[in-house]
Amino acid sequence: MKSASIICIWTFVLLLQLPLHGDISGKSRDEVIAAFGQPISALNTSSREILNYPQGKIILTGGTVSSFEGTFNSDGAPSETAIASTTVTTPKPTSPAPQTAPQPTTSQPAERRSIQPFRWSHTLAEAKARSVKEERPILALFTGPDWCGPCQQLEAEVLSTSDFKRLGRKKYIPLKVALYRNTYQSPQAKAEYNRLSSEYKINGVPNFVILDAEGNLTAKPDLFKNRKGVTNVQEQVFAAIEEAENGGSGMGLYTKIGIGVALAGGAFIFLRR
Numbered sequence: 001m002k003s004a005s006i007i008c009i010w011t012f013v014l015l016l017q018l019p020l021h022g023d024i025s026g027k028s029r030d031e032v033i034a035a036f037g038q039p040i041s042a043l044n045t046s047s048r049e050i051l052n053y054p055q056g057k058i059i060l061t062g063g064t065v066s067s068f069e070g071t072f073n074s075d076g077a078p079s080e081t082a083i084a085s086t087t088v089t090t091p092k093p094t095s096p097a098p099q100t101a102p103q104p105t106t107s108q109p110a111e112r113r114s115i116q117p118f119r120w121s122h123t124l125a126e127a128k129a130r131s132v133k134e135e136r137p138i139l140a141l142f143t144g145p146d147w148c149g150p151c152q153q154l155e156a157e158v159l160s161t162s163d164f165k166r167l168g169r170k171k172y173i174p175l176k177v178a179l180y181r182n183t184y185q186s187p188q189a190k191a192e193y194n195r196l197s198s199e200y201k202i203n204g205v206p207n208f209v210i211l212d213a214e215g216n217l218t219a220k221p222d223l224f225k226n227r228k229g230v231t232n233v234q235e236q237v238f239a240a241i242e243e244a245e246n247g248g249s250g251m252g253l254y255t256k257i258g259i260g261v262a263l264a265g266g267a268f269i270f271l272r273r
Helices: 002-017 029-036 080-084 108-114 124-134 149-159 162-170 187-199 233-245 253-272
Strands: 041-044 048-053 056-061 064-070 138-143 173-178 207-211 217-219
Touching (some): 029 048, 029 056, 124 173, 138 149, 138 187, 149 233, 162 233, 173 187, 207 233
Parallel strands (some): 138 173
Antiparallel strands (some): 041 048, 048 056, 056 064, 138 207, 207 217
16 A cells, blocks of 8 residues: 555656647648747658757657657747736635725836737748738848858847847847758748749848838848948848938938938028128
């Protein structure tokens, strides 16, 4: 009897240590890529394919998910909005509670909810839908993550920074259009890269374009322009995006205002003479 109790206790402890999984069994490879993006790496055998992600790995047999390890949900990782949406319910009082004066509210919680979590889109159709819904233009990156050295430098020194993620949460819908050479890529994803790079005249990677909600090209940041005072890749990228936003003039809003004030002051002095 004592041995059976010990076995039950240890079984319960081991169950507590098992990871929780999302229900992705039976999903196709295209559905997995659409939900979690391109894997860090992929291993192909004669009958199976293993997709490695930061949160675990997914094993496909015959093109569908047969097993997986780690935690997977629709975004590939817990999002800020999912965490923020957790609520705690309290039991209703049995007797009417005394009325209290309404407490003043602030706009801070609403402002926090209006900021979307940073998330890459991997197809133009998805980015356009998000652009319409969230009313932000699209910042599309053309890149070669597993073969292009400058692309890997851009990923490490710019795309992973809080400044770029803030740009992708508040101002743009970030779209990553990638071409893989050393990792498996679906024919659909490769065809979309070739189509979009031809449509927007992308001659090399890495490269950015800015699009409206209908996919029309509105600006093309020049990442390879020589700029005075730029000391690193991050400054170069943000300077290129700002110049493209201002029609390639390189002048920000405050610079334009300063020039306008100076010209108006000079005209005023000239007229008084």
